[in-house]
Amino acid sequence: MASCLLALGGCAPEPSAPPPPPPGALPAGQAIGSAAIEGRVVFDGPPPPRRPIRMSSEAACHKPGSSPLSEDLIVSPSGGLKNAYVHITSGLGDRVFAPPEGPAVMDQSGCLFEPHLLDVQANQLIEFANSDPVVHNVRAAAEKNHAFNVSMPGNGKKVRRFFSKPEVVKIRCDIHAWMSAFVAVESHPFHQVTGEDGSFSLRGLPAGSYEIEVWHERLGTLRQAVEVGEGERREVTFTFKPRSAS
Secondary structure, eight states: OHHHHHOTTSOOOOOSSOOOOOTTOBOTTOOOOSEEEEEEEEESSSOOOOOBOOOTTSTTTOOTTOOOBOOSSOBOTTOBBSSOEEEEEESSTTOOBOOOSSOEEEEEETTEEESSEEEEETTOOEEEEEOSSSOEEEEEEOSSSOOEEEEEOTTTOEEEEOOOSOEEEEEEOSSSTTOEEEEEEESSSOEEEOOTTOEEEEEEEOSEEEEEEEEETTTEEEEEEEEEOTTOEEEEEEEEOGGGGO
C-alpha cells in the first residue's frame, strides 16, 4: 500500500515482469564479432575537489570519523573520469538483443546509492535494495519509461523493476536529499560505466562504423565516429574540458 501511496501519477499497477525477448533476439552474452573499441574518458585539467556530504540530519547515516564525498564528478590523479556512461548509439543495424537473465543491483548502503551510476539493458530486471537500518525510498524520474516511487523500509527490503526504453533515469531518495543516482538503459549490451581510471572496453563487435557517445551527469555528452575491422582493436579517447564543469 505504501508504494501505491507514493507512486507517481497515482496507483497505476506495476508490470509484474518484463516481456519475453522477441523471436530471433540474440542471446545475452553472445559475441557477434571479434572487434573491440576501447579507450579512456578523461578530464583535461586538475582534478576538482569532491564536496563533503553532510549526513548529520540522520543519526543512523552519520558515522563518526567518516567523511563521505560527492560522486557527481570524480577525477583520478591521472585524469581518468569515473562514472561516465559509454555506449554505442548507431552502427548495430536492426539486431535485437535479449537482456541478461540475472538482475542488476542498486543498493542503498551508508545512506548512499551503490553504485552511483548503473548501466542495464532494456527489460533487464533491476533489484533495488535497502541495506540500511533506516527508511529510504526509490523515486525513478523516468521520461520514456514508467516512473515510480516506492517506499523502502530497512531490514533488507528489496523491490524489482525494469525499464523498457533507452534513456538515463534519475534515481533519488526524497527522505535524504543528498541521495541520488542514475540508471542508464540501452537496447543492446555494448555499453559500460567507466571505473576509477576512466577506461572502457566494448568487445565482441562486428566490423563496421559506429557512433560512440559518452554521457556524464555534470559534463554533458561527447561523441565520436569509429570504424573498426573484424578482429581489430581500436583505441579512442574522450576528453572533457574543465570549463564544461561550471
